[in-house]
Amino acid sequence: MAHDHDDSDAEDPKGVSRRGFFTAVGAGAIGAATLAQAQPGAPTPAAPSDDPTKVTLLVNGRRRRLLVEPRWTLLFVLREKLGLTGTKVGCERGECGACTVLVDGVPCYACMTLALEAVGHEITTLEGLMRGEELGPVQQAFLIEDGLQCGYCTPGQVMAAEGLLRANPAPTLEEIRLGMSGNLCRCGAYAHIFKAVEKAAELKKAAGR
Amino acid sequence: MIPAFNYVRPASLAAACAKLASSGTHAHAGGTDLLGCLRDGVFAADTVVSLSGIPDLRGVRKNLDGGLLIGAMTTLAEVAADPAVAAGYAALAEGALSAASPQLRNQGTLGGNVCQRPRCWYYRGDFHCARKGGDKCYAVKGENQFHCVFGGNVCFYVHPSDAAPALVALGATVRVTGKDGSRSIPAAQFFVGPETDYTRETVLAPGELVTEIVLPPQPPGTRSTYRKIRARGSWDFALAGAAAVVTVAGGRVTRAKIVLSGAAPVPWRVPEAERAVTGQRLTPQVVRKAAAAAVKGAEPLAENGYKLELLRGAVEEALLRLA
Numbered sequence: 001m002a003h004d005h006d007d008s009d010a011e012d013p014k015g016v017s018r019r020g021f022f023t024a025v026g027a028g029a030i031g032a033a034t035l036a037q038a039q040p041g042a043p044t045p046a047a048p049s050d051d052p053t054k055v056t057l058l059v060n061g062r063r064r065r066l067l068v069e070p071r072w073t074l075l076f077v078l079r080e081k082l083g084l085t086g087t088k089v090g091c092e093r094g095e096c097g098a099c100t101v102l103v104d105g106v107p108c109y110a111c112m113t114l115a116l117e118a119v120g121h122e123i124t125t126l127e128g129l130m131r132g133e134e135l136g137p138v139q140q141a142f143l144i145e146d147g148l149q150c151g152y153c154t155p156g157q158v159m160a161a162e163g164l165l166r167a168n169p170a171p172t173l174e175e176i177r178l179g180m181s182g183n184l185c186r187c188g189a190y191a192h193i194f195k196a197v198e199k200a201a202e203l204k205k206a207a208g209r
Numbered sequence: 210m211i212p213a214f215n216y217v218r219p220a221s222l223a224a225a226c227a228k229l230a231s232s233g234t235h236a237h238a239g240g241t242d243l244l245g246c247l248r249d250g251v252f253a254a255d256t257v258v259s260l261s262g263i264p265d266l267r268g269v270r271k272n273l274d275g276g277l278l279i280g281a282m283t284t285l286a287e288v289a290a291d292p293a294v295a296a297g298y299a300a301l302a303e304g305a306l307s308a309a310s311p312q313l314r315n316q317g318t319l320g321g322n323v324c325q326r327p328r329c330w331y332y333r334g335d336f337h338c339a340r341k342g343g344d345k346c347y348a349v350k351g352e353n354q355f356h357c358v359f360g361g362n363v364c365f366y367v368h369p370s371d372a373a374p375a376l377v378a379l380g381a382t383v384r385v386t387g388k389d390g391s392r393s394i395p396a397a398q399f400f401v402g403p404e405t406d407y408t409r410e411t412v413l414a415p416g417e418l419v420t421e422i423v424l425p426p427q428p429p430g431t432r433s434t435y436r437k438i439r440a441r442g443s444w445d446f447a448l449a450g451a452a453a454v455v456t457v458a459g460g461r462v463t464r465a466k467i468v469l470s471g472a473a474p475v476p477w478r479v480p481e482a483e484r485a486v487t488g489q490r491l492t493p494q495v496v497r498k499a500a501a502a503a504v505k506g507a508e509p510l511a512e513n514g515y516k517l518e519l520l521r522g523a524v525e526e527a528l529l530r531l532a
Contacts, residue, residue, distance in 0.1 A: 109313065114244070115522075116259070
């Protein structure tokens with residue numbers, strides 16, 4: 001966190017309780033709309049060397065200023081520099097989906113995204129789906145439908161489902177299977193995961209979001 | 210951790226081409242192939258040249274001749290979802306949709322897809338193979354169940370793209386720009402097989418970039434499709450596949466192009482199969498004959514003979530879809 005500087009007034013996640021941390025992130029998300037407008041058209045970074053470059057990342061509605069090495073992936077930066085450990089490390093080769101985040105609302109593998117390439121884009125992680133201590137509708141749906149066993153792949157599954165439902169609020173089972181096909185579950189909870197996505201569509205519709 | 214590299218993100222095509230002309234530089238489009246290669250040490254980069262800052266490389270536009278122009282930085286997801294692509298060039302829409310996973314299609318670009326490095330596990334692994342400057346292909350006597358049955362010579366990988374066979378079958382042109390200007394290359398001549406040069410996969414010169422894919426208008430009565438066969442129902446590279454484009458007039462095929470995937474180090478056109486359907490009605494008997502012609506002359510390795518059956522099936526199913 002040495003180079004991290006957050007220009008919102010939220011507390012540094014380091015050293016706060018997990019619950020307090022989610023609360024802080026959730027509170028930040030409420031400011032997303034205004035902060036998002038500040039970002040487009042931002043100057044493109046052009047690092048002249050492999051030295052760390054100062055960038056601003058827009059994560060869950062908060063502007064995070066930090067130094068980034070060109071070789072750092074978005075996954076590494078989210079977890080190791082911003083403390084957002086909801087995004088999981090899986091295969092680190094773009095095959096399993098555990099690191100799925102939304103970039104401008106679209107599901108992407110954070111392990112195959114350079115952090116520098118994410119500058120100027122709106123990044124949403126699992127933490128960004130929380131509203132304070134309340135789970136978002138997709139997270140709730142996974143809980144209700146028991147859409148997991150060990151839970152390791154779940155953050156990625158939730159983010160893939162969130163992205164799918166933003167693009168297609170009422171998917172058919174076949175569309176769900178296709179939309180979720182980039183996320184592996186070693187426990188094989190697929191049937192429940194698909195049910196959870198159906199439930200999430202209902203919950204999102206009911207909540208109007 | 211990926212080994213350290215420099216990173217530049219030029220704001221113009223000319224600046225990007227100038228950067229890419231020096232050795233040790235690699236272009237970053239969607240990054241999904243590049244980052245894997247850098248992480249696995251397939252090759253190293255002194256400098257990564259990001260193309261995401263260059264305007265006008267993304268999107269699908271109508272061309273003046275009625276065809277389409279697809280910017281090289283258009284994602285596979287955007288290609289697959291584009292109504293004009295789906296309406297006029299179904300083989301490409303289906304190829305793009307069948308490639309990789311949703312996330313990779315959201316990140317990977319059409320230009321990057323046709324410039325992918327081989328997916329051979331020896332090339333990607335810790336083997337100093339011929340393509341990496343060594344003196345042999347480890348697949349010849351090794352694990353070769355996913356390798357080629359056509360066009361192998363020194364190197365025996367299969368071209369990994371699902372979009373490329375469709376582009377070749379649809380008669381697409383690849384627009385490239387380098388520091389000395391632009392040129393157009395028919396998709397069929399864009400890919401370089403190992404019999405020509407086993408150290409490269411495309412005709413791109415250092416400093417040259419794919420900027421655009423040009424799809425020509427198709428004659429009336431033309432339909433196309435891409436049939437992909439993979440080892441599991443979910444996402445994977447093609448074990449075998451076929452892009453087919455046929456023009457039908459009065460119930461008979463007047464023109465056919467059939468291009469195989471999962472078969473050769475380049476998208477593999479099968480003229481004998483095309484001849485077998487030309488002038489014919491697409492009956493099951495005619496289609497079966499064409500499918501048999503498609504694998505004539507194949508030279509399977511020790512463990513990939515099963516591909517002939519799959520390729521026959523892919524051609525048969527693709528043509529029957531168009532009947």
